Amino acid sequence: xxxxxxxxxxxxxxxxxxxxxxxxxxxxxxxxxxxxxxxxxxxxxxxxxxxxxxxxxxxxxxxxxxxxxxxxxxxxxxxxxxxxxxxxxxxxxxxxxxxxxxxxxxxxxx
Amino acid sequence: xxxxxxxxxxxxxxxxxxxxxxxxxxxxxxxxxxxxxxxxxxxxxxxxxxxxxxxxxxxxxxxxxxxxxxxxxxxxxxxxxxxxxxxxxxxxxxxxxxxxxxxxxxxxxxxxxxxxxxxxxxxxxxxxxxxxxxxxxxxxxxxxxxxxxxxxxxxxxxxxxxxxxxxxxxxxxxxxxxxxxxxxxxxxxxxxxxxxxxxxxxxxxxxxxxxxxxxxxxxxxxxxxxx
Ligand SMILES: [Zn+2]
Numbered sequence: 001x002x003x004x005x006x007x008x009x010x011x012x013x014x015x016x017x018x019x020x021x022x023x024x025x026x027x028x029x030x031x032x033x034x035x036x037x038x039x040x041x042x043x044x045x046x047x048x049x050x051x052x053x054x055x056x057x058x059x060x061x062x063x064x065x066x067x068x069x070x071x072x073x074x075x076x077x078x079x080x081x082x083x084x085x086x087x088x089x090x091x092x093x094x095x096x097x098x099x100x101x102x103x104x105x106x107x108x109x110x
Numbered sequence: 111x112x113x114x115x116x117x118x119x120x121x122x123x124x125x126x127x128x129x130x131x132x133x134x135x136x137x138x139x140x141x142x143x144x145x146x147x148x149x150x151x152x153x154x155x156x157x158x159x160x161x162x163x164x165x166x167x168x169x170x171x172x173x174x175x176x177x178x179x180x181x182x183x184x185x186x187x188x189x190x191x192x193x194x195x196x197x198x199x200x201x202x203x204x205x206x207x208x209x210x211x212x213x214x215x216x217x218x219x220x221x222x223x224x225x226x227x228x229x230x231x232x233x234x235x236x237x238x239x240x241x242x243x244x245x246x247x248x249x250x251x252x253x254x255x256x257x258x259x260x261x262x263x264x265x266x267x268x269x270x271x272x273x274x275x276x277x278x279x280x281x282x283x284x285x286x287x288x289x290x291x292x293x294x295x296x297x298x299x300x301x302x303x304x305x306x307x308x309x310x311x312x313x314x315x316x317x318x319x320x321x322x323x324x325x326x327x328x329x330x331x332x333x334x335x336x337x
Binding site for chain 1: 199214215216218272273286287288289294
């Protein structure tokens, strides 16, 4: 059983949380101008990272708040947790989906 | 013009419930609590002695859900009524007339008070919220209260609650939201050996029976003769 550290509640069992997918996916600035393909990419296309991944979690049975996590998808090591709206903290290892490095669909601005 | 003469939609929020209870004093006698059918089992199943543990339901407590930014003006007004709002996970504030407020989230609180507060407390809180951003909802029927107490109370909970209940991290007077027997519930430690659980009504039967099952081993002889 993994222990996740909720920014509000501290360390809790993994079963108290639910996964929310990749973090820092920018909402398209002009969604009405996107082609179907671009919209589908915004909705469904995500990184498939081997390594450190920035992702969203919600503490469902605790404070019911969302937060971000940097997790190693190979070792399941949790490298950092940080609040919604915050940028991922700097790590020694590279993070695959840093907001700056993500390839946003055409028409989207991060 | 009295409250009852006003059209319903002109009444301040919460006053309809007050008027309702004024007109229906007989209703209280007809209420059935979610675990009432287990009260005999609770009495029989509870264990006395140095390994003892007692389970009982505390029915019909007043509970009010509060969603508000605690540092907003509305949050300050609500805190005036409840005697404060907790600021961090685990914290419980206690105020006048037996009102306690549990921290559920940074802007999410559960006010708990004795049953006789239900006629007044929700209305007072609704009035305190006023036009401020937030929510005050009478949730008294949403959950019931179980009290688990005695030297073995923690041992019973630890069978099926993943939270760290050791006194060094779970002190008297703190409350957390967690799961006991997979039932989501706030868990409030009100004494060295006393815990309050607040299962939703529909899960009270399951959790009541689950805890009873957890009591059983403490009723048996620690050194059975056949050993
Ligand atoms: Zn939390």
